[in-house]
Amino acid sequence: MTDMNQIVGSHDILMITLDTLRYDAAVLEEENCPNLCGGGHWEKRHTPGSFTYAAHHAFFGGFLPTPATTNKSEHVRLFHSRNTGLKTHPHTWLFDTPDIVSGLQAEGYRTICIGGVIFFTKKVPLAKVLPGYFQESYWRMTFGVTNPRSTEHQVNHALKLLERSSREERLFLFINVSAIHGPNHYFVPGAKQDSVQTQRAALRYVDGELGRLFEAFRRRQRPTFCMAFSDHGTAYGEDGYMGHRLAHEVVWNVPYREFIIRPEHEDRAGEESSPS
Numbered sequence: 001m002t003d004m005n006q007i008v009g010s011h012d013i014l015m016i017t018l019d020t021l022r023y024d025a026a027v028l029e030e031e032n033c034p035n036l037c038g039g040g041h042w043e044k045r046h047t048p049g050s051f052t053y054a055a056h057h058a059f060f061g062g063f064l065p066t067p068a069t070t071n072k073s074e075h076v077r078l079f080h081s082r083n084t085g086l087k088t089h090p091h092t093w094l095f096d097t098p099d100i101v102s103g104l105q106a107e108g109y110r111t112i113c114i115g116g117v118i119f120f121t122k123k124v125p126l127a128k129v130l131p132g133y134f135q136e137s138y139w140r141m142t143f144g145v146t147n148p149r150s151t152e153h154q155v156n157h158a159l160k161l162l163e164r165s166s167r168e169e170r171l172f173l174f175i176n177v178s179a180i181h182g183p184n185h186y187f188v189p190g191a192k193q194d195s196v197q198t199q200r201a202a203l204r205y206v207d208g209e210l211g212r213l214f215e216a217f218r219r220r221q222r223p224t225f226c227m228a229f230s231d232h233g234t235a236y237g238e239d240g241y242m243g244h245r246l247a248h249e250v251v252w253n254v255p256y257r258e259f260i261i262r263p264e265h266e267d268r269a270g271e272e273s274s275p276s
Helices: 023-028 050-059 100-106 149-163 198-217 263-272
Strands: 012-018 043-046 079-083 091-094 111-116 135-137 169-178 224-229 255-263
Touching: 012 050, 012 198, 012 255, 023 079, 023 198, 023 255, 100 169, 111 149, 149 198, 149 263, 198 224, 198 255
Parallel strands: 012 169, 012 224, 079 091, 111 135, 111 169
Antiparallel strands: 043 255, 224 255
């Protein structure tokens, strides 16, 4: 069980939303995702929202996807607003601001958003709301759903920001990965429409690109706490449903992972101190 009071202030924090990734598709690709799943398995959770805009408001408010279990002892939140009158766990980090982004900023973090899907484009007032949580926010056409290399471009932009950042500076980096969101049929040659299979292929592509990002965080001064999860799934014809923004288990069930990215200097120190 992660004690966020030990994480906040001592770790960089990386939050990645794998937009529209279904839980069943993620599980089927675990063995082919060494960067996201090299150290463990996807956890099945329930999302607080059936589409991007709703789900991300909940996430930034501290309401991450909930464990898909009736065992309440497993429902320990990483973040919670202070003084709500609700009982909280000792491992939950409490914030005094309206959301975790400004809460982390108040703790000295530089908060950065790299957007992906339409709600992060900043092209219209509605699409400025979610990026507006952050001190810095970025979106390019090459980050969007219509670009088959979108994750490559998003990671490249993140690497540039990391290169310019002081190693001592504490970062909260959020990335909304758009590649898994439809259209994703172009990840399978010859496919004419999106499906579980094309979403799986998109996830394999995303995992390969995220490896470069994780390596960049390994070169930083402190460890990085990483949360990687889907905001919602999507239907590909199950029970007659197509898409999301609807109540079906393929939409509500999402994959979730959290793990620590250790800095490479800690690995070197361990090798130097180990007996020959």
